[in-house]
Amino acid sequence: MDTYRIEWKPSALRELKRLDRQVVPRIVAAIEQLTANPFPSGVRKMQGGEHSYRLRAGDYRVVYEVSQSRLLIEVARVRHRKDAYRR
DSSP states (O other): OOOOEEEEOHHHHHHHHHSOTTTHHHHHHHHHGGGTOSSOTTOEEOTTOSSEEEEEETTEEEEEEEETTTTEEEEEEEEETTTTTOO
């Protein structure tokens, strides 16, 4: 099975750097697991986005897009669940 490549949007990296240092390793580990399977159990498709999904990592949500033709996962947002769905 092919593995996916992960790319971070600059805004997602900024959001990750602002988080508590204790939760960052859990979030990064959850994202790295997406390289083998971008649709593990618990992942939900986002409304309004054709290729957008969300991953739950504790109290935080990771919003990402999957390009199956290019084997690419682009991390768009990393936010606390209360702020994750606001634009």
